[in-house]
Amino acid sequence: MIRFSHASKRYPGGFDALQDINFHMSPGEMAFLTGHSGAGKSTLLKLIALIERASRGQVIVNGQNLAKISRRKIPFHRRNVGMIFQDHQLLFDRTVFDNVALPLVISGLSHNEIGKKVRASLDMVGLLSKERAYPITLSGGEQQRVGIARAVVNKPALLLADEPTGNLDPELSREIMSIFEQFSQVGVTVLIASHDIDLINHLPYRILTLKNARLSHDSAVVAQP
Amino acid sequence: MINWMQTYLLRHLQVFFYSLGQLMRSPFSMLMTSAVIGIALALPTGLHIILKNMQTISGDIDSAAQISLFLKKSTSDTQAQQLITQLKAMPQINNVQYVSRQQALAEFKRLSGFGDALKALEKNPLPAVIVVQPSISQAGGAISNSRATELLVEQLQAKPYVDIAQLDMQWIKRLYSIMDIIRRGVIILSGLLALAVLLVVGNTIRLAIQNRRDEIVIIKLIGGTDRFIRRPFLYTGFWYGLFGGLIALFLVISSLLLLSGPIEALTQSYESEFSMQIIDFNSTLWLLGGSILLGLAGSWLAVERHLREIEPT
Ligand SMILES: Nc1ncnc2c1ncn2[C@@H]1O[C@H](COP(=O)(O)OP(=O)(O)OP(=O)(O)O)[C@@H](O)[C@H]1O
Ligand SMILES: [Mg+2]
Numbered sequence: 001m002i003r004f005s006h007a008s009k010r011y012p013g014g015f016d017a018l019q020d021i022n023f024h025m026s027p028g029e030m031a032f033l034t035g036h037s038g039a040g041k042s043t044l045l046k047l048i049a050l051i052e053r054a055s056r057g058q059v060i061v062n063g064q065n066l067a068k069i070s071r072r073k074i075p076f077h078r079r080n081v082g083m084i085f086q087d088h089q090l091l092f093d094r095t096v097f098d099n100v101a102l103p104l105v106i107s108g109l110s111h112n113e114i115g116k117k118v119r120a121s122l123d124m125v126g127l128l129s130k131e132r133a134y135p136i137t138l139s140g141g142e143q144q145r146v147g148i149a150r151a152v153v154n155k156p157a158l159l160l161a162d163e164p165t166g167n168l169d170p171e172l173s174r175e176i177m178s179i180f181e182q183f184s185q186v187g188v189t190v191l192i193a194s195h196d197i198d199l200i201n202h203l204p205y206r207i208l209t210l211k212n213a214r215l216s217h218d219s220a221v222v223a224q225p
Numbered sequence: 226m227i228n229w230m231q232t233y234l235l236r237h238l239q240v241f242f243y244s245l246g247q248l249m250r251s252p253f254s255m256l257m258t259s260a261v262i263g264i265a266l267a268l269p270t271g272l273h274i275i276l277k278n279m280q281t282i283s284g285d286i287d288s289a290a291q292i293s294l295f296l297k298k299s300t301s302d303t304q305a306q307q308l309i310t311q312l313k314a315m316p317q318i319n320n321v322q323y324v325s326r327q328q329a330l331a332e333f334k335r336l337s338g339f340g341d342a343l344k345a346l347e348k349n350p351l352p353a354v355i356v357v358q359p360s361i362s363q364a365g366g367a368i369s370n371s372r373a374t375e376l377l378v379e380q381l382q383a384k385p386y387v388d389i390a391q392l393d394m395q396w397i398k399r400l401y402s403i404m405d406i407i408r409r410g411v412i413i414l415s416g417l418l419a420l421a422v423l424l425v426v427g428n429t430i431r432l433a434i435q436n437r438r439d440e441i442v443i444i445k446l447i448g449g450t451d452r453f454i455r456r457p458f459l460y461t462g463f464w465y466g467l468f469g470g471l472i473a474l475f476l477v478i479s480s481l482l483l484l485s486g487p488i489e490a491l492t493q494s495y496e497s498e499f500s501m502q503i504i505d506f507n508s509t510l511w512l513l514g515g516s517i518l519l520g521l522a523g524s525w526l527a528v529e530r531h532l533r534e535i536e537p538t
Binding site for chain 1: 228232233235236439440442443444445446447448449450451453537538
């Protein structure tokens with residue numbers, strides 16, 4: 001589903017955020033991406049969502065080399081990738097319902113379909129009662145869950161989450177993780193960036209560790225260099 | 226397929242009215258922008274309509290032009306009457322008025338005040354005059370009218386007893402060239418003001434794009450195409466154009482109504498049956514269509530220029 005081969009990212013200004021990254025994730029796999037602050041976790045997710053492009057090497061998602069996707073085709077690539085952002089990225093002048101509906105509106109779905117899918121998605125994150133509320137009236141955890149509902153509403157094959165439990169208490173964090181587990185069980189590939197070591201060490205999933213822009217550890221690879 | 230089309234149209238309609246709703250949220254700034262557009266468009270439109278009215282007036286004046294036939298001094302009154310009968314039979318001639326040599330002298334004495342001096346003259350120096358009123362069809366338009374009038378003058382010049390056939394077209398020609406200058410001025414002014422409208426709409430949309438920068442970033446992040454993002458801004462431009470056009474229409478109609486009273490009084494003093502035309506259906510269509518087009522073009526330019534700059538990082 002995701003394959004990085006010798007992928008590097010150098011930001012304008014010459015900073016190397018990622019260097020020679022190699023790993024592969026199969027469809028339906030769930031993995032954590034961890035590492036110190038500034039290690040390059042967000043950058044790696046941005047390469048997958050084509051928010052940034054690799055400066056060297058290849059990133060292949062769903063069999064497609066991302067370097068070959070033109071600027072005009074980027075939106076269609078992003079529609080297949082559900083992304084949950086470190087800073088929620090919600091529209092504060094629209095209701096929870098409208099926020100979650102946005103990906104469906106963009107895809108041009110009919111009114112009826114939108115209503116059904118949005119409610120199913122909000123139900124999954126336990127926010128059905130808040131559909132008429134504005135994001136500003138919600139707690140940080142609830143806003144995060146609105147972001148999750150929006151990311152999964154059009155059932156993408158790949159789900160990326162950047163610090164989804166960043167400001168949640170341990171109880172709520174586990175709940176969110178169980179939502180991700182449900183998705184991976186139905187075949188969605190899930191990659192979660194997190195530095196919540198305690199939480200992810202208690203879960204039986206693959207862990208990719210970044211250190212100073214390099215992949216320093218991959219729990220799926222038995223032999224360590 | 227049909228279903229997909231319906232959905233597509235429905236989406237467009239929703240965005241169409243959504244953009245109107247967004248504008249109505251701040252009615253004051255929306256009215257300000259529309260008023261600027263309206264004033265800019267009212268000016269050339271009003272001038273254009275005044276020009277059109279001037280053409281009708283000058284057409285009337287032209288066909289009302291008189292031709293004076295100065296007869297040879299040897300012509301007797303009976304010979305003159307023969308000529309008059311002949312002239313009256315001509316279809317191009319509407320009316321004929323005879324001024325005999327005596328009448329001409331009497332009128333001259335009365336008007337000039339040289340009465341006593343003229344008494345000293347042994348002979349009447351003035352010729353008899355036939356004043357001819359051409360009847361030229363109104364359908365031909367101003368230019369062909371003046372051509373026909375000139376032709377008639379040539380014909381009359383060739384008649385027996387006629388010394389000089391005279392038509393003073395000079396001032397009408399001057400009027401035409403003045404009107405031509407004004408027409409060109411209006412075209413140039415229209416061009417400049419259309420450019421101003423384009424810039425006003427472009428700038429307003431640019432500000433709207435900047436205000437909604439976060440929203441645009443989010444929509445791009447979750448897979449919104451440029452076209453999807455562009456749509457509400459284009460419709461906003463459409464609404465500005467429409468409201469600007471309506472304001473222009475209102476301004477033109479009310480100013481011309483104010484002017485029409487005095488103008489009609491003036492033309493009536495020239496015995497012209499002129500009634501001022503405010504604005505016809507075609508001009509209304511042109512005004513509204515043009516302003517909507519300018520609104521769309523202005524927002525298109527702004528969107529093309531600024532949407533690309535906004536990318537998620
Ligand atoms: N647009 C950018 N231009 C230049 N440098 C950048 C840019 N974005 C990120 N960086 C740099 O790249 C490095 C990696 O950033 P990144 O956001 O991927 O880290 P991270 O692992 O997600 O950190 P955190 O845990 O704090 O979110 C950082 O040192 C950052 O300063
Ligand atoms: Mg980060």
